Amino acid sequence: MDPRLTRREMLAGCGAVGIGLAMGTAQPALGLRNDPVAVSKELKVGVVGIGRRGSTLLRGLLQQDGVRVAAVCDLMPQRTAQAQGWVEEAGQGEPAAYTRGETDYVRMCEHEDLDLVVVATDWKSHTPICVAAMKAGKHAATEVPAALTVAECWQLVNTAEQTGRQCVMLENYCYFRHAMLTMNLVHRGAFGQLLHLEGRTQENWITENWHIFEEDGTLGWCGEAMARRDANQYPTHAVGPMAMWADINRGDRFEYLVSMSSKAVGMAQGAKQRFGDGHALAKREYAQGDANTTLLRTANGVTMCLYFGGTAPQPWSPWFRVQGSTGTVAGDLYDASGERWMDKKIDTSGHGRRWGNLADRLETDDHPLWAELGETARLKRVRNWSGTYDYLMLYQLTQALRRGRAAPMNVYDAATWSAVTALSERSVANRSRPIDFPDFTRGKWKTTPRESMDAVVR
Ligand SMILES: NC(=O)c1ccc[n+]([C@@H]2O[C@H](COP(=O)([O-])OP(=O)(O)OC[C@H]3O[C@@H](n4cnc5c(N)ncnc54)[C@H](O)[C@@H]3O)[C@@H](O)[C@H]2O)c1
CATH class of the missing domain: 3.40.50.720 (NAD(P)-binding Rossmann-like Domain)
Structure with a gap:
């Protein structure tokens, strides 16, 4: 290719x-x-x-x-x-x-x-x-x-x-409370100039059985995709928040990426455990390497590292890191506390000797969407774990459309974030060669303001 x-x-x-x-x-x-x-x-x-x-x-x-x-x-x-x-x-x-x-x-x-x-x-x-x-x-x-x-x-x-x-x-990961808090901090200059971002899509689709294997011993639709392609096949939960923090399509843009995948073990191992050693799904080959790492570089010189892994045992973890010229923040984006989630830590002291608690910044730097509508979202949410930020995402979208306005995220974001799959597939297939990123905005990224991401629709 x-x-x-x-x-x-x-x-x-x-x-x-x-x-x-x-x-x-x-x-x-x-x-x-x-x-x-x-x-x-x-x-x-x-x-x-x-x-x-x-x-x-x-x-x-x-x-x-x-x-x-x-x-x-x-x-x-x-x-x-x-x-x-x-x-x-x-x-x-x-x-x-x-x-x-x-x-x-x-x-x-x-x-x-x-x-x-x-x-x-x-x-x-x-x-x-x-x-x-x-x-x-x-x-x-x-x-x-x-x-x-x-x-x-x-x-x-x-x-x-x-x-x-x-x-x-x-x-919806763009609407996690700590994703929006981090965006606020980045936009207020808490970390100085952005240098490097990291984000993960880390899940266990095999044991969660997320459309990997069907009851009848065939592949589900996600299993089919894992059999056919080797790429970052689920980039948007990680790249979405990072693009929002780094003003991608609003002052910066992705220029190129390189990508590398590990060998593929998890799918066949999972099929063996589920259906037995002799089953056809346990003996066939799968394209998707269990750990894919993709590096992106932006026009403004920011680097991003994306991890994708869904086929080997690993707890769900929307882990992220932001490194700026004067500070850093890292942890799980999910905003519940407890042993499943990694603590969120921050350091903006300028000397980088010890961590502070990111949650302490909620008092001063919570995103207005969460500050104003977080409680309503908690009361109206449909599901415990994802309902609050889903509510806020649907609020921003539907209320913008009712008012005849542009929604905060747009078609250029959808295309840019989704394109990581096809572009990383090409890099993986070619010994991690750099692949240029198309400019889906056709130059509009240079003049588009970031205000859409910072505003509450009203
Ligand atoms: N944002 C998140 O947190 C999150 C979480 C889970 C899933 N997802 C995404 O949601 C999507 C659906 O995942 P899911 O787990 O609900 O899958 P699913 O298989 O449970 O549901 C898909 C539904 O679409 C229907 N369908 C398929 N093709 C159709 C067609 N041509 N016309 C009409 N109906 C059709 C199927 O019958 C099925 O009911 C995926 O893109 C997945 O990545 C996102």
Whole structure:
């Protein structure tokens, strides 16, 4: 495989700008205005994919003011029926159900009067569903990752620009309290100039059985992906918060990456434990190395190190580190205390001799979103562990769209963060050669302000 991006991939969007301008269509703004705007409308939402994650998101949407779930879509009629029940229980009336197979979402997008389509299907259909939604005049919000290839990333950017619709990725890790606290501290200069960031996607998908092996001894959709590709296949939980702290697409951009994977042991080992030594899944080969490390360098000279591991035993740990010219912070992003999570430590003394407690900074530097809405989010959350930050993420998205504004995260973020998979795959396949990062903003990163990430929508 050629490690260099083709000219077509690097410039894939140029034609779209021309078309967009020629047709006079609105380009989605990168920034979010801070001035209060009267709320004018109810936001009508369709949800595609009501599995583990979609169930949580759908019930989270029902908690938001001015949001009505008007349609639901899944391959399995029992899932849409359950979703209809939740919507009716919330007093919204029965939403329309679409269950006629793999592309029935197109019918939903074309027939229903919706403002937003939320996508929580498995990885391979995220881009096609977002594109269908935007072409039918709806905004799209997709679960992670938004796209699997560089071509899909450009397709999202080009469609958003051509249609004037927004397309965002629901990267909820950006809304962890300590991710937002850290962003505040970075933006207030607590660490001086940014030098280096580290983040992990560390989970055990085998024992959690996160769509790795099916009951019938076949591979689940995530297991299929682990069998086929060797890359950082789940980058966005780590790169999303880091990009937010480093103002990626808002003053800086990724220039290139290099990536390396360990050998692949975990999938076959897991299949042996689950199905026995003689089973076909225990004897086959898997592409995905159990530990992938990817290094990125930005135009402003910041480096980032991403770890991805989901197939060998390791507790879930959204660990991160920020190193600046005058200080540092490290620990687990998750904001519960207890033995499962690593302490969060900070040092901004300037001499770097001992750690302080990051939590102590909440009093002075909590992000306004958490300071103002954290308690409401805790009361309204759907699930204990992820509900609070999911609530805040859905609040920012739905309330921005109700006011006709740009959502805090945009299609350029979705494309940039998702592209790490395809680019790291190329580097891994070519002895870790550097791979150039496409500029999905086509230069707008130089002039886009960061205000969208710092503001509470009101
Ligand atoms: N942000 C997070 O914290 C988080 C957590 C878990 C999962 N996720 C993401 O959520 C997504 C879904 O994961 P999951 O665990 O819920 O998967 P899942 O398999 O449990 O659910 C997917 C659902 O989509 C349906 N579906 C698939 N293709 C469809 C199509 N073409 N049309 C309509 N319905 C279709 C399936 O029938 C299923 O009900 C993934 O992208 C995953 O990475 C994110």
